[in-house]
Amino acid sequence: MLKTLGAHIKEFKLPSLLTPVFMILEVIMEMIIPLLMASIIDDGVTPGNMNHILLIGGLMVLTALFSLTFGICGGVFGAKASTGFARNLRRAMYENIQTFSFSNIDKFSTSGLVTRLTTDVTNIQMAYQMLLRMCMRAPFSLIIAMFMSFRISSRLASVYLVAVLILACVLALIVSQAMKHFSQAFPKYDDLNESVQENVSAIRVVKAYVREEHENAKFKKASGNIYKIFCKAEGIVAWNSPVMNLTIYTCIILISWIGAHMIVEQSTMVDGFSIGQLTSLLAYCMNILMNLMMLSMIFVMMTMSAASARRVCEVLKEKPDLANPEEPVYEVKDGSICFENVSFSYKKDADSAVLKNINLNIRSGETIGIIGGTGSAKSSLVNLISRLYDVTEGQLLVGGLDVRQYDMETLRNQVAVVLQNNVLFSGTILENLRWGDKEASEEECRKACELACASEFIEKMPDGYNTYIEQGGTNVSGGQKQRLCIARALLKKPKILILDDSTSAVDTATDAKIRKAFAEEIPGTTKLIIAQRISSVEHADRIIVMHEGEIDGFGTHEELLASNEIYRDVYEAQTSGSGDFDEKGGE
Numbered sequence: 309m310l311k312t313l314g315a316h317i318k319e320f321k322l323p324s325l326l327t328p329v330f331m332i333l334e335v336i337m338e339m340i341i342p343l344l345m346a347s348i349i350d351d352g353v354t355p356g357n358m359n360h361i362l363l364i365g366g367l368m369v370l371t372a373l374f375s376l377t378f379g380i381c382g383g384v385f386g387a388k389a390s391t392g393f394a395r396n397l398r399r400a401m402y403e404n405i406q407t408f409s410f411s412n413i414d415k416f417s418t419s420g421l422v423t424r425l426t427t428d429v430t431n432i433q434m435a436y437q438m439l440l441r442m443c444m445r446a447p448f449s450l451i452i453a454m455f456m457s458f459r460i461s462s463r464l465a466s467v468y469l470v471a472v473l474i475l476a477c478v479l480a481l482i483v484s485q486a487m488k489h490f491s492q493a494f495p496k497y498d499d500l501n502e503s504v505q506e507n508v509s510a511i512r513v514v515k516a517y518v519r520e521e522h523e524n525a526k527f528k529k530a531s532g533n534i535y536k537i538f539c540k541a542e543g544i545v546a547w548n549s550p551v552m553n554l555t556i557y558t559c560i561i562l563i564s565w566i567g568a569h570m571i572v573e574q575s576t577m578v579d580g581f582s583i584g585q586l587t588s589l590l591a592y593c594m595n596i597l598m599n600l601m602m603l604s605m606i607f608v609m610m611t612m613s614a615a616s617a618r619r620v621c622e623v624l625k626e627k628p629d630l631a632n633p634e635e636p637v638y639e640v641k642d643g644s645i646c647f648e649n650v651s652f653s654y655k656k657d658a659d660s661a662v663l664k665n666i667n668l669n670i671r672s673g674e675t676i677g678i679i680g681g682t683g684s685a686k687s688s689l690v691n692l693i694s695r696l697y698d699v700t701e702g703q704l705l706v707g708g709l710d711v712r713q714y715d716m717e718t719l720r721n722q723v724a725v726v727l728q729n730n731v732l733f734s735g736t737i738l739e740n741l742r743w744g745d746k747e748a749s750e751e752e753c754r755k756a757c758e759l760a761c762a763s764e765f766i767e768k769m770p771d772g773y774n775t776y777i778e779q780g781g782t783n784v785s786g787g788q789k790q791r792l793c794i795a796r797a798l799l800k801k802p803k804i805l806i807l808d809d810s811t812s813a814v815d816t817a818t819d820a821k822i823r824k825a826f827a828e829e830i831p832g833t834t835k836l837i838i839a840q841r842i843s844s845v846e847h848a849d850r851i852i853v854m855h856e857g858e859i860d861g862f863g864t865h866e867e868l869l870a871s872n873e874i875y876r877d878v879y880e881a882q883t884s885g886s887g888d889f890d891e892k893g894g895e
Contacts, residue, residue: 309617309618309621312621312624312625313397313432313617313620313621313624316393316396316397316400316624317389317392317393317396318396319392320388320389320392320393320396323385323386323388323389323392324385324389324393324440326381326385327382327385327386327389327440327441327444328382328440328441328444328445330378330379330381330382330385331378331379331382331440331441331442331444331445331448332444332445332448333374333378334375334378334379334382334445335445335448335449335452336452337371337372337374337375337378338375338449338595339449339452339453339456339595340371341368341371341372341375341591342456342587342588342591342592342595343456343588344364344367344368344371345368345584345587345588345591346460346582346584346585346587346588347360347364347584348360348361348364348365348368348584349582349583349584349587350582350583350584350585351364351584352364354582354583354584382441382445383441386437386440386441387437389436389437389440390433390434390436390437390440391433393432393433393436394429394430394432394433394436397429397432397620397624398425398429400624401424401425401429401620401623401624402425404623404624404626405421405623407628408626408628409628409629409630409696409697410691410696410697411629411654411697412626412628412629414654415626416622416623416626417498417502418502418505419498419499419500419501419502419504419505420498420501420619421623422501422505423497423498423501423619424616424619424620424622424623427497427616428616428617428619428620429616429620431612431613431616432613432616432617432620434609434613435609435610435612435613435617438606438609438610439606439610442602442603442605442606443606445599445602446599446600446602446603446606447599447603449595449599450472450595450596450599450600450603453592453595453596453599454468454469454472454592454596456588456592457589457592457593457596460585460588460589460592461567461570461585461589463566463570464563464566464567464570464589465589467559467562467563467566468559468592468593468596468597471555471558471559471597472596472597472600474555475551475552475555475597475600476600478547478551479548479551479600479601479603479604479607482544482545482547482548482551482604483604483607483608483611485544486541486544486545486608486611487611489537489538489540489541489544490537490541490608490611490612490615492537493534493537493538493541493612493615496530496533496534496537497534499530499533500527500530500531500534502530503523503526503527503530504527507523507526507527545608548601548604548605548608552597552600552601552604555597556593556594556597556598559593559597560590560593563586563589563590563593564586564590567586567589568586571583571586629698630695630697630698630716632715632716633712633713636713636714636715636716636718637709637713637714637715637718638714638715638718639718640706640707640714640718640719640722640803641707641708641709642672642707642708642803643672643673643706643707643722643802643803643804643832643833643834644670644671644672644705644706644707644708644834645668645669645670645693645704645705645706645804645834646668646669646670646704646705646706646708647666647667647668647669647702647704648667648702648703648704648705649665649666649667649701649702649703650663650665650666650667650692650699650701650702650703650704651663651664651665651666651699651700651701651702652688652692652697652699652700652701653700654697656700661700661701661857662685662688662857663685663688663689663692663857663858664857664858665702665858666689666702666858666859667859668852668859668862670834670836670850671834672707672803672832672834673831673832673833673834674834674835674849674850675826675827675834675835675837675847675848675849676834676835676836676837676848676849676850676851676852677837677839677844677845677846677848677850677851677852678690678836678837678838678839678845678851678852678854679838679839679840679842679845679851679852679853679854679875679878680852680853680854680855680860681854681855683856684854684855684856684857685854685856685857686808686809686838686854687728687808687838688857689852689854690725690806690808690836690838692704692711693706693711693723693804693806693836694719694720694723694725694804694806695711695712695714695716695719695720698712706719706722706723706804707803721800721802722800722802722803722804723802723803723804723806724744724797724798724800724802724804724805724806725797725806725808726790726793726794726796726797726805726806726807726808726810727793727808727810728808728809728810730781730786730789730790730792730793730810731780731781731793732777732780732781732784732789732792732793733777733779734776734777734778734779734780735776735777736771736773736774736775736776736777737766737772737773737774737775737777737792738750738753738773738774740777740792740796741753741756741757741773741792741795741796741799742799743796744756744795744796744797744798744799744800745799745800745801748799750773752799753773753795753799754773756795756796756798756799757791757792757795758825759794759795759798759822759825759826759829759830760791760792760794760795760798760822760825761791761814761818761821761822761825762788762791762792762794762795765788765791787814787815787818790810790814791814791818791822793810794807794810794822798830802833803832803833803834804833804834804835804836805826805830805833805834805835805836806835806836806838807835807836807837807838807839808838809838809839809840810838816841816843819841819843819844820843823837823844823847835848841882842865842875842878842879842882843882845865846865847865848865849864850862850863850864851863851864851865851868851875853868853872853874853875855874860872860874861874861875
């Protein structure tokens with residue numbers, strides 16, 4: 309885990325090295341100040357030597373200024389290193405997510421990925437800054453202060469040693485108990501984010517069904533779980549302060565009492581013990597115990613960040629299930645498609661396959677209709693063509709070659725898919741269209757929109773092709789969104805065009821116009837049209853009838869009417885005005 313995270317420090321290695329250096333220098337300056345205080349008292353105040361007081365006082369001011377400067381430098385470099393490290397982690401996670409196949413993405417929820425990119429990375433950032441600054445400062449300061457204390461008086465320093473051992477045991481118990489709760493807290497953020505995500509994305513449904521109270525209850529439960537866990541954890545950590553204060557004040561009382569006796573009984577001692585030395589010991593006492601408290605807080609923060617670090621590493625270590633071959637092919641010859649004994653399952657250990665023994669031979673330039681009831685694996689079939697998933701068994705050929713032999717970017721550039729869930733991004737219509745081809749001219753965009761029957765509503769808009777599309781395309785209708793997505797796909801100039809129920813929200817007349825434009829303008833492109841309406845596919849060259857993951861029929865409209873019972877039943881039902889594929893397809 310540390311190796312995985314450490315690989316992303318990259319260009320921030322120098323600030324990461326300079327931070328502990330400056331923190332050590334700050335500690336050295338701080339450790340000198342108590343010695344100078346003792347010298348002022350013993351050699352300046354007691355004999356009344358004003359020159360010595362001014363000289364040592366000046367050195368104390370200079371030492372304090374150096375300590376302040378080193379502390380500021382440590383803070384600046386620590387902040388730069390930690391924020392840069394967090395930036396690199398977020399960037400690396402995001403870039404790795406972009407390489408994920410659908411099966412990889414299925415392992416993580418959207419809310420879980422958001423939590424990892426935000427809360428978890430922030431925890432790691434805070435822990436890393438504390439690691440650079442306090443993890444070096446606290447132990448180093450503790451060791452030097454203890455050494456200086458024993459150097460002044462081993463008898464009194466023994467009080468520190470006993471206190472440190474007792475305090476260390478108590479703090480270890482506190483940290484170990486708090487760890488259990490902190491490790492449970494951060495996965496709960498996934499539930500919280502999921503509640504927010506679902507509510508915001510489905511706000512229209514929530515409002516339509518008046519389910520605000522239900523959603524509030526879900527959010528309250530998710531936030532309440534986090535509250536309870538953190539209350540338990542923080543309640544345990546809260547013992548840190550009273551235990552520390554009890555130890556500090558006990559040490560001060562013991563050192564003051566024993567030290568006072570040592571000063572009064574100077575005659576019984578071999579070496580003299582002065583008021584200045586007692587003052588120094590008290591200063592070192594505060595330093596030792598405060599650094600020990602700081603170490604305990606470091607352990608708590610590291611505990612909190614350890615859970616976050618594991619979750620971030622899960623994303624960073626996740627390797628895409630799909631990868632380019634060693635010598636990929638960078639050219640798709642044509643749009644021919646051939647399924648040879650193809651079976652497919654979303655999970656390797658699935659009990660049954662989603663697609664079973666699929667055999668198809670589609671010629672380049674053909675228009676193929678695909679119909680079937682809900683759950684008949686129509687979308688699963690076409691997802692294999694652009695290699696969004698790999699086949700479980702058999703072989704899928706595009707342009708005469710197995711899809712696994714192609715460079716994935718090359719293959720996907722030649723297979724344009726308009727999905728069921730049409731997605732537009734915030735930006736102008738032109739910017740959305742150029743997702744298909746970032747170099748496309750405005751004239752090419754207009755041409756694609758004409759083919760998709762989108763130009764008729766775009767030109768009526770006040771700003772035309774420069775009309776701004778809100779996030780998610782909320783300011784255009786479902787049918788307009790579908791047509792824009794079809795135009796975007798056409799700009800790729802693909803050899804294969806897949807329309808996955810992509811005209812469901814447009815009227816029948818517009819659907820017919822789009823099909824006619826495809827037949828006339830892009831005859832060389834292989835077109836696969838998934839639809840529920842037989843009228844959308846009856847003019848296709850051939851039609852595939854899917855049923856429970858298998859091909860129930862494959863042929864022309866007339867052939868299927870004569871030979872396929874499912875197709876004939878649905879056709880008769882739809883032409884009589886009462887047809888529904890899901891209702892009739894299973895008969």
